[in-house]
Amino acid sequence: MDPIYLDHAATTPLRPEVRDAMLPFWDERFGNPSSVHRWGRAARAGLDAARGQLAEVLGASPGEIVFTRGGTEANNLAVLGRARMAPGAPVVCSAIEHRAVLAAADAAVAEGSALRLLPVDGRGMVQRDVLDDLLQSTSVKAPNPASLRLEELAPSNPPIPGAGLLCSPQHWGAAGALRPKHTQRSTERLTTDLEELLRRKPAVVSVMWVNNEVGTIQPVSEIAEGCRAAGVPFHTDAVQALGKLPVRVDEVAVELLTVSAHKLGGPKGVGALFVRRGTELAPLLHGGGQEGGLRPGTEDVAGAVGLAAAAVLAEAERMGEMERLRPLLDRLEAGLRERVVELVVNGAGAERSPTILNVSVPGADPEMLLPALDAEGIAVSSGSACSSGAVRASHVLSAMGLAPELAGPSVRFSLGRTTTRDDIDRALAVFPVVVERLRALVGA
């Protein structure tokens, strides 16, 4: 039996049209786009065209597209690049961001930024009221730090741990600016420093459009409006949104937006960051000034062409594809609910991408789920697995409040262009058998 690929959120096969578009830039159009001569021009023309195409798909101007080495780099550039423009100011992101955002935020903390994680509810939706309160409190000009006293800093919604905002202790500990320099300093003084830092206008707010693990769609448009009204730059990781939802920067008030090629039938190792004109951003790399100085280094022209070609195709086919996949995903969900007892659909009740279904199967060995499914020919993912093989519970499911017994044994099915109804039916035949076997052997 041929194996079934239901892991399109991990990566997708390169589309033949995309490969064809890329090939000339490894062959006769090999030039360096910065060169003055005809080879350079031939490459430059391809790069310009790619930038223009991607800009058009996104509703941006070509000058607002920065090609990067993938989604991770674009997310790092957005978060860390903003944090460095506003030293010490808070970085705000949701607790269910991709590791590329969370780890970049941690890096900002190590450089002296404060971090505020926006909690999500049980469906995996960002708690908007927390963000609104935060934006409101920071829109008021902070009083002079020298005259600060604790009681003045205690609004009805104090932005300290345990009062609505999730701030994990390791983040506090890691924050250079927040670390007590002298142990004899009073707690009061310390709290004052900390609150003062957190009351500053955030350097950036980052909330992903479609969550890569559970598929929940965040109300990015409204969040963006709120941030814009407060004068705070807003970044969204749209890696799992492009090609699935309308992603238009001329309709949504984002300043920064991340896309990636290989989730769309494009090549791995290429992404882009939309940077709205006027948004101040510090580069992470330093070099020859390419990509407006934000991403120096000789451009991967073939990669950029591949990203643009994949984005154009995905956008053109988006409506039809999503109409085709939605019933397949629904069929999968309904079938699994029917066949697997105690199955939990994560993100149920929230608006979700028609391509992602995340379920928990309590009682099954978390470490063995994916291998056992693979051995039966079903290729799926779970939360973050580390390369050495150690399985940690997904931070997304944990943030949604799932107990370890549920967050551990979870599986993400993700559908894509190659997915057929037959794939779904075969997954429905195999999955319950594997779960039953694993449950029977638990504690064996």
Added chain:
Amino acid sequence: MEPRTVLVAMSGGVDSSVAAALLVEKGHRVIGVTMKTFCYSENTSPGKTCCGLDGIIDARQVADRLGIPHYVFDVEREFTRDVIDDFVAEYASGRTPNPCVRCNGNTKFRDLLKRGRMLGCDAIATGHYARMGLDERGSAVLIRGRDHNKDQAYFLWALPPEMLPQLMFPLGELTKPEVRQRARELGLVTAEKPESMEICFVPTGNYVDVLEQRLGAEHPALLPGVLVTRDGEPVGEHDGYARYTVGQRKGLGGGHGQRLYVIGSRPATREVVVGTLDQLHRSEFSIGELNWLATPPQAGDQIAVQIRHRAPAVGAQVLEVNAEGIQLVLDTSQRAVTPGQSAVVFKGEMVLGGGRIAS
């Protein structure tokens, strides 16, 4: 033989690579697995690669070459609890453990079997030089590998007996040079990998490093004490009884008038007992923590017993069998019968079972 679905443990060495290859060749459906047993470094900060990672990469490459799936499982917690902690505790109590025996009996095979079942396998295989056979009643029995230089039956006596019918040792009929030759023919990346002799969690090759790290340098087992004769007469000093093994001559200093060997230790008084070559020899001892893979011997039975890896089994008579263990008398006295080491009982080539040498 009926094709089976086999989970094969692949360490990334040449033996388990060829074991997997032979199973594939015989038409079995094979799944490869590498157990991540421990990490040399406590943190896995960027730039520091994880210890077993090279082995994992090699195993993965071999699996890819053979066209079989390969998974990595993390058993670090169980391995530390069941093998490393025991290893350290044994040395601290003045004994000399066999961690590989402990691992095979408590961790590796049990874990393999459980995971194998979860993956739909009906057999598990390793690259040990040992064979499976059937006794006269048709029960599965463990037999020495054909290559007596490489035979690893010594390390397998502690396996749960109910597991035997599911075990496969594809290298049992081969010699090491033959295994290497097969690896070369198959173009496996591991063909020329050197033999690993040291204990996998002792990267430096010196077990005392592990003791110092896990016990702390101030632990009584690592503090200086007195060298005494069997009669308690002090003859010198030592720098920690856990640093000495029965039979050892090094580190005892000179000027004793005669050649001295470690013949034991007394942890309660932190003494290391030394004696002459003559005193190092013993013929009567008992073994405890028994595990039987076949019908256990009875008092009066003549058996063969192997008291260390790469030593031949020697004739012995069973003096007594009781709940604690069995009492043996060797036909010829042996040097360095070491408490904590495994004593494996054979009937011809067949492993009957074994235990740990008691005092």
